[in-house]
Amino acid sequence: EAQVTQNPRYLITVTGKKLTVTCSQNMNHEYMSWYRQDPGLGLRQIYYSMNVEVTDKGDVPEGYKVSRKEKRNFPLILESPSPNQTSLYFCASRRGQGAINTEAFFGQGTRLTVV
Protein backbone atom coordinates (compact mmCIF):
# COMPACT_ATOMS: atom_id res chain seq x y z
CA GLU A 1 0.00 0.00 0.00
CA ALA A 2 1.31 3.43 -1.00
CA GLN A 3 1.81 5.51 2.10
CA VAL A 4 3.70 8.16 4.00
CA THR A 5 4.49 7.11 7.56
CA GLN A 6 5.27 9.55 10.34
CA ASN A 7 6.41 8.72 13.84
CA PRO A 8 5.51 9.43 16.52
CA ARG A 9 1.83 10.36 16.16
CA TYR A 10 1.82 12.20 19.47
CA LEU A 11 4.70 13.73 21.41
CA ILE A 12 4.90 15.85 24.54
CA THR A 13 8.33 17.24 25.33
CA VAL A 14 10.01 19.94 27.35
CA THR A 15 11.59 23.13 26.12
CA GLY A 16 15.13 22.63 24.84
CA LYS A 17 15.10 18.85 24.56
CA LYS A 18 16.15 17.84 21.04
CA LEU A 19 13.68 15.69 19.14
CA THR A 20 13.29 14.08 15.74
CA VAL A 21 10.09 13.28 13.89
CA THR A 22 10.61 10.62 11.27
CA CYS A 23 8.96 10.44 7.85
CA SER A 24 9.21 7.61 5.37
CA GLN A 25 7.50 7.03 1.99
CA ASN A 26 7.32 3.85 -0.07
CA MET A 27 6.40 5.39 -3.44
CA ASN A 28 9.91 6.25 -4.66
CA HIS A 29 8.92 9.93 -4.72
CA GLU A 30 11.64 12.50 -5.30
CA TYR A 31 9.86 15.41 -3.62
CA MET A 32 9.22 15.49 0.14
CA SER A 33 8.15 18.29 2.43
CA TRP A 34 7.17 19.17 5.99
CA TYR A 35 4.21 21.35 6.94
CA ARG A 36 2.86 22.64 10.19
CA GLN A 37 -0.84 23.19 10.69
CA ASP A 38 -2.08 25.76 13.17
CA PRO A 39 -5.67 26.99 13.74
CA GLY A 40 -6.55 29.79 11.36
CA LEU A 41 -3.20 29.58 9.55
CA GLY A 42 -3.70 26.52 7.38
CA LEU A 43 -0.74 24.47 6.15
CA ARG A 44 2.57 26.27 6.14
CA GLN A 45 5.63 24.69 4.60
CA ILE A 46 8.69 24.32 6.83
CA TYR A 47 11.25 22.66 4.54
CA TYR A 48 11.17 20.71 1.33
CA SER A 49 13.50 18.45 -0.61
CA MET A 50 13.47 17.86 -4.34
CA ASN A 51 15.82 14.89 -4.14
CA VAL A 52 18.52 13.21 -2.07
CA GLU A 53 20.92 15.72 -0.49
CA VAL A 54 18.84 18.66 -1.80
CA THR A 55 16.84 20.64 0.77
CA ASP A 56 15.32 24.14 0.74
CA LYS A 57 13.62 26.40 3.25
CA GLY A 58 9.89 26.85 3.09
CA ASP A 59 7.89 29.67 4.62
CA VAL A 60 8.56 28.96 8.31
CA PRO A 61 11.97 27.23 8.64
CA GLU A 62 13.23 28.92 11.83
CA GLY A 63 13.94 26.43 14.61
CA TYR A 64 13.86 23.37 12.36
CA LYS A 65 16.38 21.24 10.51
CA VAL A 66 15.95 18.48 7.96
CA SER A 67 18.11 15.98 6.14
CA ARG A 68 17.63 13.85 3.03
CA LYS A 69 20.28 11.16 3.05
CA GLU A 70 18.01 8.56 1.48
CA LYS A 71 15.20 8.97 -1.00
CA ARG A 72 12.55 7.40 1.22
CA ASN A 73 13.30 9.26 4.49
CA PHE A 74 12.98 12.92 5.42
CA PRO A 75 13.30 13.47 9.18
CA LEU A 76 12.37 16.76 10.87
CA ILE A 77 14.71 17.81 13.66
CA LEU A 78 13.98 20.32 16.41
CA GLU A 79 17.34 21.04 18.04
CA SER A 80 15.92 23.13 20.89
CA PRO A 81 12.11 23.02 20.84
CA SER A 82 10.16 25.97 22.18
CA PRO A 83 6.46 26.31 23.10
CA ASN A 84 5.72 28.19 19.87
CA GLN A 85 6.57 25.01 17.99
CA THR A 86 3.57 23.29 19.53
CA SER A 87 1.63 22.31 16.45
CA LEU A 88 0.34 19.54 14.18
CA TYR A 89 3.02 18.47 11.72
CA PHE A 90 2.56 16.75 8.38
CA CYS A 91 5.05 15.14 6.07
CA ALA A 92 4.15 14.85 2.39
CA SER A 93 5.69 13.34 -0.72
CA ARG A 94 5.13 13.86 -4.46
CA ARG A 95 6.52 12.45 -7.66
CA GLY A 96 8.95 15.05 -8.96
CA GLN A 97 11.75 15.72 -11.40
CA GLY A 98 9.84 17.04 -14.38
CA ALA A 99 6.44 15.92 -13.14
CA ILE A 100 6.30 18.23 -10.16
CA ASN A 101 2.63 19.11 -10.51
CA THR A 102 1.33 15.85 -9.13
CA GLU A 103 -0.67 14.66 -6.16
CA ALA A 104 0.90 15.14 -2.76
CA PHE A 105 0.46 12.23 -0.33
CA PHE A 106 0.33 13.19 3.33
CA GLY A 107 1.22 11.29 6.44
CA GLN A 108 -1.21 10.94 9.36
CA GLY A 109 0.33 13.81 11.26
CA THR A 110 2.35 14.29 14.44
CA ARG A 111 0.83 16.33 17.23
CA LEU A 112 3.68 17.95 19.13
CA THR A 113 3.30 19.74 22.45
CA VAL A 114 6.28 21.61 23.91
CA VAL A 115 5.91 22.60 27.56
Place this chain on the structure above:
Amino acid sequence: GENVEQHPSTLSVQEGDSAVIKCTYSDSASNYFPWYKQELGKGPQLIIDIRSNVGEKKDQRIAVTLNKTAKHFSLHITETQPEDSAVYFCAASQRNTPLVFGKGTRLSVIA
Protein backbone atom coordinates in the same frame (compact mmCIF):
# COMPACT_ATOMS: atom_id res chain seq x y z
CA GLY B 1 5.94 34.30 -4.21
CA GLU B 2 2.52 32.78 -4.54
CA ASN B 3 -0.25 33.73 -2.14
CA VAL B 4 -3.54 31.83 -1.94
CA GLU B 5 -6.63 33.27 -0.27
CA GLN B 6 -9.53 30.94 0.59
CA HIS B 7 -13.11 31.80 1.56
CA PRO B 8 -15.15 31.20 3.58
CA SER B 9 -13.26 29.91 6.61
CA THR B 10 -16.37 28.08 7.83
CA LEU B 11 -19.44 26.91 5.95
CA SER B 12 -22.57 25.17 7.17
CA VAL B 13 -25.08 23.66 4.75
CA GLN B 14 -28.12 21.45 5.02
CA GLU B 15 -27.76 17.91 3.78
CA GLY B 16 -28.62 17.79 0.10
CA ASP B 17 -27.70 21.42 -0.57
CA SER B 18 -24.66 22.56 -2.53
CA ALA B 19 -21.46 23.98 -1.08
CA VAL B 20 -19.05 26.33 -2.82
CA ILE B 21 -15.55 27.25 -1.64
CA LYS B 22 -13.56 29.91 -3.45
CA CYS B 23 -9.84 30.58 -3.76
CA THR B 24 -7.80 33.31 -5.39
CA TYR B 25 -4.12 33.15 -6.25
CA SER B 26 -1.58 35.85 -6.96
CA ASP B 27 1.00 34.36 -9.32
CA SER B 28 -0.22 34.19 -12.91
CA ALA B 29 2.47 31.57 -13.61
CA SER B 30 0.74 29.02 -11.36
CA ASN B 31 -0.69 26.21 -13.43
CA TYR B 32 -1.79 23.49 -11.02
CA PHE B 33 -4.68 23.81 -8.58
CA PRO B 34 -5.50 20.86 -6.31
CA TRP B 35 -8.13 20.55 -3.61
CA TYR B 36 -7.54 18.49 -0.48
CA LYS B 37 -9.98 17.15 2.10
CA GLN B 38 -8.86 16.65 5.68
CA GLU B 39 -11.01 14.49 7.92
CA LEU B 40 -10.67 14.61 11.67
CA GLY B 41 -7.42 13.03 12.85
CA LYS B 42 -6.10 12.41 9.35
CA GLY B 43 -3.77 13.99 6.87
CA PRO B 44 -5.12 15.91 3.87
CA GLN B 45 -6.11 13.81 0.88
CA LEU B 46 -6.45 14.94 -2.73
CA ILE B 47 -10.05 14.96 -3.96
CA ILE B 48 -9.73 16.76 -7.29
CA ASP B 49 -7.26 18.90 -9.19
CA ILE B 50 -7.26 21.08 -12.27
CA ARG B 51 -4.54 22.36 -14.56
CA SER B 52 -4.44 25.73 -16.24
CA ASN B 53 -5.30 24.39 -19.68
CA VAL B 54 -8.73 23.28 -18.42
CA GLY B 55 -11.64 25.48 -17.28
CA GLU B 56 -13.72 22.91 -15.43
CA LYS B 57 -13.41 19.37 -14.16
CA LYS B 58 -16.02 17.08 -12.58
CA ASP B 59 -15.87 13.91 -10.56
CA GLN B 60 -19.31 12.70 -9.49
CA ARG B 61 -20.63 15.26 -6.95
CA ILE B 62 -17.46 17.34 -6.97
CA ALA B 63 -16.45 19.92 -9.55
CA VAL B 64 -13.73 22.54 -9.79
CA THR B 65 -13.76 25.61 -12.01
CA LEU B 66 -10.81 27.80 -12.94
CA ASN B 67 -10.83 31.37 -14.18
CA LYS B 68 -7.26 32.18 -15.21
CA THR B 69 -8.02 35.76 -16.14
CA ALA B 70 -9.41 36.55 -12.71
CA LYS B 71 -6.97 34.18 -10.99
CA HIS B 72 -9.57 32.34 -9.02
CA PHE B 73 -10.80 28.78 -8.75
CA SER B 74 -13.69 27.20 -6.89
CA LEU B 75 -14.77 23.86 -5.48
CA HIS B 76 -18.41 22.87 -5.89
CA ILE B 77 -19.96 20.00 -3.95
CA THR B 78 -23.52 19.07 -4.91
CA GLU B 79 -26.02 16.98 -2.95
CA THR B 80 -23.91 17.26 0.19
CA GLN B 81 -23.86 14.39 2.65
CA PRO B 82 -22.76 14.23 6.31
CA GLU B 83 -19.55 12.46 5.26
CA ASP B 84 -18.60 15.58 3.29
CA SER B 85 -18.05 17.36 6.63
CA ALA B 86 -14.31 18.08 6.82
CA VAL B 87 -11.73 20.80 6.33
CA TYR B 88 -11.02 21.59 2.67
CA PHE B 89 -7.81 23.19 1.40
CA CYS B 90 -7.10 24.69 -1.97
CA ALA B 91 -3.55 25.05 -3.25
CA ALA B 92 -1.63 26.42 -6.19
CA SER B 93 1.76 25.79 -7.70
CA GLN B 94 3.74 26.01 -10.88
CA ARG B 95 6.27 23.51 -12.18
CA ASN B 96 9.13 22.91 -9.78
CA THR B 97 7.70 25.06 -7.00
CA PRO B 98 6.10 23.90 -3.74
CA LEU B 99 2.36 23.77 -3.23
CA VAL B 100 1.05 26.90 -1.50
CA PHE B 101 -2.12 26.23 0.48
CA GLY B 102 -5.06 28.39 1.44
CA LYS B 103 -5.98 28.60 5.13
CA GLY B 104 -8.77 26.05 4.83
CA THR B 105 -12.56 25.91 5.02
CA ARG B 106 -14.36 23.92 7.69
CA LEU B 107 -17.48 22.49 6.05
CA SER B 108 -20.30 21.19 8.23
CA VAL B 109 -23.16 19.31 6.61
CA ILE B 110 -26.19 19.31 8.87
CA ALA B 111 -28.46 16.29 8.62
